[in-house]
Amino acid sequence: MGINLFIFGVMLLFGQAGVAQSVPPDAVAKTDLWLNVQLRWDTSLQSQAFQFWVNQQKQLGGRIIVDHVQSRGAELYLDPVLQNTLAQWSQDQGVLTFEPGESLVTANYPKSAEIRAKQVGFAKAYPTLVRNFNLGASEKGQPILASRITSQKNLDTKPKFKYIANMHGDEIVGRELLILFMGYLVKNYGKNQRITRLLDGVDLWLVPTMNPDGADMRSRFNAKGKDLNRSFPDFTTNDTNNTPAGRPAEVMAIMKFQAMMPFKLSANFHGGAEVVNYPWDTMPGDHPEKIKVIQASQAYADRVDYFKSPEFPLGIVNGYAWYEVDGGMQDWSWYWHKDLQLTIELSQEKWPPYEKVSEYFKQNVQAMVELVERVLP
Numbered sequence: 001m002g003i004n005l006f007i008f009g010v011m012l013l014f015g016q017a018g019v020a021q022s023v024p025p026d027a028v029a030k031t032d033l034w035l036n037v038q039l040r041w042d043t044s045l046q047s048q049a050f051q052f053w054v055n056q057q058k059q060l061g062g063r064i065i066v067d068h069v070q071s072r073g074a075e076l077y078l079d080p081v082l083q084n085t086l087a088q089w090s091q092d093q094g095v096l097t098f099e100p101g102e103s104l105v106t107a108n109y110p111k112s113a114e115i116r117a118k119q120v121g122f123a124k125a126y127p128t129l130v131r132n133f134n135l136g137a138s139e140k141g142q143p144i145l146a147s148r149i150t151s152q153k154n155l156d157t158k159p160k161f162k163y164i165a166n167m168h169g170d171e172i173v174g175r176e177l178l179i180l181f182m183g184y185l186v187k188n189y190g191k192n193q194r195i196t197r198l199l200d201g202v203d204l205w206l207v208p209t210m211n212p213d214g215a216d217m218r219s220r221f222n223a224k225g226k227d228l229n230r231s232f233p234d235f236t237t238n239d240t241n242n243t244p245a246g247r248p249a250e251v252m253a254i255m256k257f258q259a260m261m262p263f264k265l266s267a268n269f270h271g272g273a274e275v276v277n278y279p280w281d282t283m284p285g286d287h288p289e290k291i292k293v294i295q296a297s298q299a300y301a302d303r304v305d306y307f308k309s310p311e312f313p314l315g316i317v318n319g320y321a322w323y324e325v326d327g328g329m330q331d332w333s334w335y336w337h338k339d340l341q342l343t344i345e346l347s348q349e350k351w352p353p354y355e356k357v358s359e360y361f362k363q364n365v366q367a368m369v370e371l372v373e374r375v376l377p
């Protein structure tokens with residue numbers, strides 16, 4: 001009850017702010033536009049040429065994001081002004097480019113407001129286990145809602161774990177899994193010994209949707225065209241101040257949250273590939289907790305049958321060895337907060353038919369439980 005009032009109060013506050021104040025023009029950041037292209041190639045030489053070309057464009061100051069590089073292709077997001085440059089290059093290299101096919105399977109996926117309603121529903125039905133907290137508002141003013149799921153035992157001394165999903169709005173499976181996970185945990189507490197031990201021993205936080213606006217638009221980006229997984233501080237770039245000011249609203253919310261909560265371990269669900277990605281993302285070389293991070297990643301991948309593939313025989317991959325990410329959440333989390341974070345790519349299809357979601361949950365639930373158990377004393 002208290003928390004519902006709290007959320008209502010916060011929403012009311014935003015509503016009032018919107019009416020009472022006009023936003024100064026310089027506070028309205030322009031929206032970045034992106035061209036989304038899939039590339040396909042046949043040889044590793046073309047793959048190397050691609051990396052080279054991307055680095056060249058970045059050095060020239062081009063706005064360009066690479067994602068999900070695989071042996072035969074990659075995803076690319078680029079400033080529309082680079083369209084002709086890309087066309088020329090891909091023609092010279094014999095690389096195929098095409099716009100991703102728009103699957104029309106959106107039916108049945110809940111909107112972000114419905115996801116929040118489910119979180120609120122769990123808190124109402126299981127008030128001693130679930131409480132919701134608004135971490136802040138998205139660019140369009142939607143609350144970014146975290147659910148804390150834990151029993152009242154040793155509340156202040158338990159190790160903290162968190163799952164975050166859907167920071168890329170079009171990678172939707174993770175947030176469905178977190179909602180199903182909530183249901184699974186609350187229904188099994190007090191009945192299943194293992195889950196009882198889990199919620200008695202861990203202070204568990206779930207953020208099913210970090211990018212509610214992007215999800216509603218079915219876009220990777222937030223409402224201002226920002227890639228949230230390229231917008232965190234990065235110790236290898238010029239952006240080395242661990243301060244939220246000036247960042248996308250969704251990133252600010254997570255940064256403030258993390259500053260208050262000493263998490264021991266986290267995972268961050270994505271889609272578009274099937275693999276556990278571990279730090280570093282931003283630079284080559286070993287992570288200081290290399291053994292721990294590889295063990296945790298391998299344990300997860302070993303539990304999920306479909307993670308082993310010709311592309312990723314072990315089901316795990318070092319982030320940088322796969323492709324460089326600057327400004328990612330995973331590296332930031334450990335570098336500044338010593339919260340070890342994995343990036344779990346759940347599904348090749350970013351937006352599979354909704355009926356498949358329960359199958360993904362069945363395949364992942366054991367791994368999800370075990371990853372949380374790793375912080376138990």
Ligand SMILES: [Zn+2]
Binds near residue numbers: 168171229270271
């Ligand atoms: Zn992603």
